[in-house]
Amino acid sequence: MSAPPRLQGLPPVLDASTRVVVLGSFPSVASLRVQQYYAHPRNHFWAILGLLxxxxxxxxxxxxxxxxVLARGLGIWDVYARCERQGSLDSAIRAAELNDLAWLRQRCPALRAVAHNGGESWRHARHTRALGVAVERLPSSSPANARWSLAHKAQAWARxxxxxxxxxxxxxxxQPVDEV
Known part of the structure; x- marks a missing residue:
């Protein structure tokens, strides 16, 4: 079996008016292929924001x-800059290198919070807490997170x-989740 490929993540989507940065773990194979965040058609990220x-x-x-996204003060990035991985599952990530998360304070002077999109990203909350802003855990928008419906995810993200x-x-x- 060959070694997993060494992969490079995507550049951040941020500006000086970013108030909240959503941090994923690392882009999926589909996202890397087209160089777009949350490009897998079953990922709920864009559907959640569309509902909100x-x-x-x-x-x-x-x-x-x-x-x-930028017009509403939202930013997008990942905790990992590079890693080795076969497929798209977070559990397959190896030899990961963190992004320079401290750089967020310089780049985003209006930053109020970092919201970790899923458990793998959340494992690095200690690094984002050092930024001196609120740190939140979002239910993963990934299709692998089948325990949460789109409506439940949207409610949690909205809050x-x-x-x-x-x-x-x-x-x-x-409103009740059934009506979302």
Whole structure:
């Protein structure tokens, strides 16, 4: 069996007005192939944000999605800069190198919170706590997280993002989950 390939992550999607950064673990094979965050069609990331903002993000071109994210004070990045991995599962990540998470404070002066997208990212919360901002754990948007429905994920994400100044439709997290 050959050694897993050494992979390079994607550049961050951030600017000076970013209030919340969603940190994933490392891009999937599909994301790396097209150089787009959350490109796997079954990943709920864009569907969640679409529900929260009342926009059909999954139907928009990638660059337009990124514009919508930045316009609302949201950023996207990963905890790992590089790693070895066969496939897309977090459990297959080996020899990972962390991104320079401290750089977030310089790049994002309006930063209020870091929201870890899933358990593998959350394992590095000690590093993001050192930034002096709120640190939150989101249910993973990954298709591997089948325990959470899209509606439940959207409600959890809405609460976290709204708490830290990212606008969301209040009806998403104030109504019973069956109606989302």
């Amino acid at each position: 903002w009342g926009e059909p993000l999954t139907q928009w071109p990638y660059e337009q999605r990124l514009d919508a 976290v993002l709204a708490r830290h100044g990212v606008p969301v439709r209040p009806d998403v997290w104030q």
